[in-house]
Amino acid sequence: MGNPPTQIVHASRGARAYKPTALNHGWAPLKIVVASQEDPVGRAVGELLGAGEPTDLRVGAERIRKLSEGLYVLKRAGLHIHDARLEHELPSEVVVQTEALIFPSVHRSESNRPALTVHPLGNLTDEVEVGGLPLEVNPVPARLMTEAFLRWYDAGERFGVETTFEATHHGPHLRSPSYFIEIGSTAREWERPELLKALAEVLRGLGTDPLVHAPVVLGVGGGHYMPRFRDLVRRRQLAVGHLVPSHHLPSIGQEMAEQLVARTPGVQGVVFARADDAQRSPLKELLPELREKELRPRSSQGTTSNA
Numbered sequence: 001m002g003n004p005p006t007q008i009v010h011a012s013r014g015a016r017a018y019k020p021t022a023l024n025h026g027w028a029p030l031k032i033v034v035a036s037q038e039d040p041v042g043r044a045v046g047e048l049l050g051a052g053e054p055t056d057l058r059v060g061a062e063r064i065r066k067l068s069e070g071l072y073v074l075k076r077a078g079l080h081i082h083d084a085r086l087e088h089e090l091p092s093e094v095v096v097q098t099e100a101l102i103f104p105s106v107h108r109s110e111s112n113r114p115a116l117t118v119h120p121l122g123n124l125t126d127e128v129e130v131g132g133l134p135l136e137v138n139p140v141p142a143r144l145m146t147e148a149f150l151r152w153y154d155a156g157e158r159f160g161v162e163t164t165f166e167a168t169h170h171g172p173h174l175r176s177p178s179y180f181i182e183i184g185s186t187a188r189e190w191e192r193p194e195l196l197k198a199l200a201e202v203l204r205g206l207g208t209d210p211l212v213h214a215p216v217v218l219g220v221g222g223g224h225y226m227p228r229f230r231d232l233v234r235r236r237q238l239a240v241g242h243l244v245p246s247h248h249l250p251s252i253g254q255e256m257a258e259q260l261v262a263r264t265p266g267v268q269g270v271v272f273a274r275a276d277d278a279q280r281s282p283l284k285e286l287l288p289e290l291r292e293k294e295l296r297p298r299s300s301q302g303t304t305s306n307a
Contacts, residue, residue: 054066114189116163119169121178222245252283
């Protein structure tokens with residue numbers, strides 16, 4: 001006989017601001033790993049995380065299952081980037097209490113270079129070929145996403161694989177804070193047991209070093225892989241939210257700029273990769289610009305270590 005369903009505290013659909021809610025004898029909010037069963041990495045990492053304890057909430061046909069205090073898994077049929085139903089099937093009490101929906105996934109690139117990546121979700125233009133809605137970005141949990149990146153970077157160094165951010169892109173569109181964490185770029189990497197195990201361990205460790213004192217910023221400028229911000233978060237105390245590459249700046253108008261600010265909760269400033277990027281962005285009128293010399297050095301004892 002299995003364990004009885006874990007009770008998750010319900011909240012009203014009308015609640016807008018997040019307030020920590022006691023979950024299973026603690027104050028931990030929900031971090032939910034969404035494991036797409038059509039994605040090779042999502043499926044494998046979901047299996048490595050284990051079955052967990054069933055809760056009393058379902059999303060579609062699947063139960064949300066508890067892995068540890070504050071960490072849950074949802075195994076989801078279909079391909080994540082086009083999972084338009086997820087937005088409508090998430091119970092309101094889950095939406096209110098969710099700190100992050102985290103999607104382990106494959107990464108693909110034209111170069112087929114091995115890479116480990118982390119990125120926010122949404123479409124900065126009206127292009128929706130890879131899911132989501134045109135000109136809509138999701139909320140991004142900047143501190144948790146940056147913590148995941150730092151842990152993933154350490155794993156990449158151990159296994160000789162480059163780790164980088166990517167600019168905000170693709171679906172699914174969600175009301176809840178969300179991001180992807182990926183293994184790329186071919187089946188050779190997607191099936192490497194040590195990378196899959198390391199990704200499962202990164203997910204299990206999230207929230208133990210939440211970068212609570214790091215300022216949250218928008219990152220603007222550079223190419224799709226945002227190298228400036230990959231390097232900056234390793235040197236300085238900051239957490240990055242939405243990431244806007246230089247080639248999208250001509251199409252970022254006032255409305256999208258305001259959306260990027262609103263959907264990076266807790267944002268305190270913007271960091272530009274180059275002076276030219278600042279001149280071309282309306283974000284400079286909405287947020288103070290932060291420069292590297294104004295940011296505190298990152299402690300060598302900070303987030304990173306994984307078994």
